[in-house]
Amino acid sequence: MKQKVADYMTRNVITLKPDDTVEDAIRIIEKTGHDGFPVVDKDGRLVGYVSSMDLLRKDLNAKISDVMTRSLYVAREYMDLRDAARVMFRTGHSKLPVVDDKGRIKGIITNTDIIRSQIERADPSKVSKLKETIEKVHGTKVRVYNGEVEVDRLIPTQTKIYADELRGRIYELRRGLAEPVVVIKKGGKMFLVDGHHRAVAAKKIGMDRLDAYILEVPENVELGMEKLVRKKKIKSIRDIEVIEDVPHPLVEITFKNSK
The missing domain is CATH 3.10.580.10 (CBS-domain)
Structure with a gap:
């Protein structure tokens, strides 16, 4: 891929x-x-x-x-x-x-x-590895395809994002960049695996749908992320907290002495 x-x-x-x-x-x-x-x-x-x-x-x-x-x-x-x-x-x-x-x-x-x-997290190779992992762990077959997903139907699998990264995603979406999110579909549920910043950015600028890599699993498969969602009581994108005063952990800000 x-x-x-x-x-x-x-x-x-x-x-x-x-x-x-x-x-x-x-x-x-x-x-x-x-x-x-x-x-x-x-x-x-x-x-x-x-x-x-x-x-x-x-x-x-x-x-x-x-x-x-x-x-x-x-x-x-x-x-x-x-x-x-x-x-x-x-x-x-x-x-x-x-x-x-x-x-x-x-x-x-x-x-x-x-x-x-080169730095993007959601790419075809990552999706392929996720597919292989689910199939090995659960002994099942996973169908992968590209499509659009409704932002309001997405169930997050993380509870926090960073404001600086969110601003970058808003900028990218407004330019029409085509980075897809990664979603696991199980029955009528759509679990957002990768692309939380982009999903929140889409919600903020009024985008209803996002391009996605969709991994469809059988309904009888119990995913570990489902336990996290239940424990944290996460239901929608609105439940994600935006951290304003802390930079993304991958961003290092340096200050030079002016003397």
């Missing part, structure tokens, strides 16, 4: 049209803070890319089609993430538009996404 571009690319991509002007592009840069945008035609096909450097000293009324770069490197959703990283490293690009077989824009993959993929 290799990591694919589709697993980490940003899907909500801000684009420009060839007939937009340099002034339009500058206005969007000022609003979003992004330093470049794919250019698409009326059918959503990628026809170019414009960066902030392309806009320097250009007439504000100039068309994007006159200043954009037309020769582009692109990625595909099914592409191995490592191959996309190699292309970016060898060409010096910090991001690649992601297109389908008809050239239509589907997302964008950045060097930040590549880095995130």
